[in-house]
Amino acid sequence: MANELGNIDITEEAGVLTIEVGRLDDATHEGLAKVFRIAHESSADVVVLTGKDRSFLNPMNYDIEWVKHLAVYKDMLKIFKEAEDIIRDIINCEKPTIAKVFAPGAHSLGASIALACDFVVAAEDATFSDPHLSGFGVVPGDGGSLVWPTRIGLGRAREFLMLDKVASAQEALDIGLINRCVPVDQVDAEVAGMVEKLQSYDQVGVRFSKKWLNQYMRQNMNVAGMGSLYAEGMVFSHEDFVEKVDAYAAMLQEQGGYEES
Template sequence: MTRFDRYSRFTFRREGRILTVAFSGNAVNAVDAVMHDELADLFVDLQRDPDSDLIVLTGEHRAFCAGGDFDWFDRQISDPRTFRDIAYDAKRIVSTLLDLEKPIIARLNGAAAGLGATIALLCDVIVADETARIGDPHVKVGLVAGDGGAIIWPQLIGFARAKELLMTGDLLTAREAVAMGLINHAVPAGDLDAKVAEIAGKILGNPRWAVRWTKTTANIALKQLMVSMTDAAVAYEAMSNMTADRKEAVDAFRERRAPKLTGE
């Protein structure tokens, strides 16, 4: 038995020293309680894996990871303790991803939204199918963008653009995301694997420890931001889960209608 056999929401495939890890939930790889639990351990296990030097993170089915699962949202709303109980793991997902020394390439085969977008943007290089979309629509379902979005978006595209996108919840096309510096590359679907392989080959062609410790050094500033911001961000997100507008926003999104918001 390997350290990855216990995972039910991810698949793992090796090719030489490259380990490809794929979200593997429902059709859009929405984050449910099980996936969230596994994400809290995933990057530690990837760091400890002795047989890989580079990680490719992607999605099965038609999405990379399209954010939170709506059945899970319903449970969080009906019993806020379930949201409170994931706070530690929410912080751990971000911290362990930033602590991962091995280079990690996000291969966006489809939509990356909410926590899925945060995870993609915290990777080292982001390569997308040009038809993919990316965004953080936490506010559209009544939540604060507390799982790392408020940390990483301003660092990549500046505060003005980041706050507009975080407060509107709008999604970007991959080409729009490249144009503003949010992600690295957007290519036709047929070229996605070749572009990922090209970048991976260039990285792996360099000395291992020079690469790992260069990444570690570059991540220091992000880790400092994470430490200073995440407790408050997760607390605000938990508070927003208990508002009346949170339930109405989720109900309206599910029913594909305009929400009737009260400000409460």
């Protein structure tokens, strides 16, 4: 299964399906478009999503050469379909989903995926942002334009999606972006407590509660989903996209985050 899903590992124990996501490349992006359907069809009660080595799909863990290939038309069509499937499948997965986020936090695609989950539990030293526009010069088309306004409203979402605002975990909690902010050594226990509570209920009731609570997101995705993806694609095809990616990678290298694969 791991080979089919790229840098994604799945384990199931005691009714909990845990998804750990590593370095983002083509195979892993493709795997993300499959893994929540696997979760949906599993026998688990709850799905926990986290990052390998505590990194939650940060841009510093992207395969930068793969990002550059998004400028190729045939690659764009594949990525668009996968991006839509990733967010839609998280929303449609009948099992409650919990994103477990450690520092440095959830950013860009990582933020979109975390915020599409039903619950987000973060270490107090984690941060949240969406640098699609500021970093790569593209539209937040992989779910950011849907999940940020859904959680915190359009006015606040504009600050993060258009003004390069970064939220600490405490601020994210205060504005309703996430559900829990705890010391790093309490994250696992907090998630375990949430899982225990969810498993104590009738599971049919839990699944239908999620289904109807997510109706609003499903409706909005039908409006915002593909439109924002196509807008993102228009920027991918612009002649200076690769230059922007190179500049962003250089900045991350200076910060000691990004390493060449």
